[in-house]
Amino acid sequence: MSGLEVNKILASIILSLIVVKAIGHLGNFIIDLNDTEMLQTAYKIEVPETFNNVSGSDSEEEVIEPISLILANGSFDKGQKIFKKCSACHTYKKEGANKVGPNLWNLINSPKANVEGFAYSKELAEFGGQWGYEELALFLYKPKEYIKGTKMNFSGLKNVQDRANLVLFLREQSDKPAPLP
Numbered sequence: 256m257s258g259l260e261v262n263k264i265l266a267s268i269i270l271s272l273i274v275v276k277a278i279g280h281l282g283n284f285i286i287d288l289n290d291t292e293m294l295q296t297a298y299k300i301e302v303p304e305t306f307n308n309v310s311g312s313d314s315e316e317e318v319i320e321p322i323s324l325i326l327a328n329g330s331f332d333k334g335q336k337i338f339k340k341c342s343a344c345h346t347y348k349k350e351g352a353n354k355v356g357p358n359l360w361n362l363i364n365s366p367k368a369n370v371e372g373f374a375y376s377k378e379l380a381e382f383g384g385q386w387g388y389e390e391l392a393l394f395l396y397k398p399k400e401y402i403k404g405t406k407m408n409f410s411g412l413k414n415v416q417d418r419a420n421l422v423l424f425l426r427e428q429s430d431k432p433a434p435l436p
């Protein structure tokens with residue numbers, strides 16, 4: 256590299272430094288540094304909502320994990336313990352009584368709203384379909400979102416393992432438990 260070229264490069268670096276400085280001064284000129292209110296707004300950095308909410312549970316796109324893959328490794332005993340959350344309103348034994356909610360014997364793969372003598376809400380009675388494994392798990396995640404207008408007053412089970420364990424327990428409450436998915 257010749258001396259002349261080095262000079263050119265140095266000159267252009269110096270020139271760009273001068274330009275940057277000048278722009279800086281110009282910026283300060285436009286934004287009056289004594290005007291504190293203006294300073295604040297000029298330098299305020301808005302952190303987008305999503306940054307605070309990365310691990311938040313109420314992000315818009317809610318992904319509800321399926322239980323099928325972990326069902327086979329679920330725990331019947333833990334499921335039975337979780338059923339305590341339901342037992343104020345439900346029985347699960349054969350020919351058990353209806354309480355606030357219907358008896359849950361032989362639930363898996365049975366048609367929805369199928370228990371005799373229980374007065375279902377119109378919304379559940381007309382919902383249609385069967386209580387397949389995933390449908391039941393989705394319902395238990397947030398009952399009032401899965402069936403809008405259901406009269407089951409239960410906020411839901413957020414933890415996918417809890418749902419799997421409970422469904423595994425309910426599966427056994429049948430003369431002929433449905434095959435695992």
Ligand code: HEC
Pocket residue numbers: 337338340341342343344345355356357359362366367368369370374375376377378379380386391395404405406407408409412421
């Ligand atoms: C506060 C009382 C209450 C609690 C707690 C509750 N349920 Fe319910 N459940 C109901 C009522 C009432 C209905 C009927 C809903 C309707 O008709 O809209 C119902 C309906 C159901 C149904 C539909 C049954 C059918 O025949 O179609 C299932 C399944 C169910 N509940 C499971 C559960 C499980 C599992 C739990 C525990 C995690 C639970 N519920 C907790 C009151 C409750």
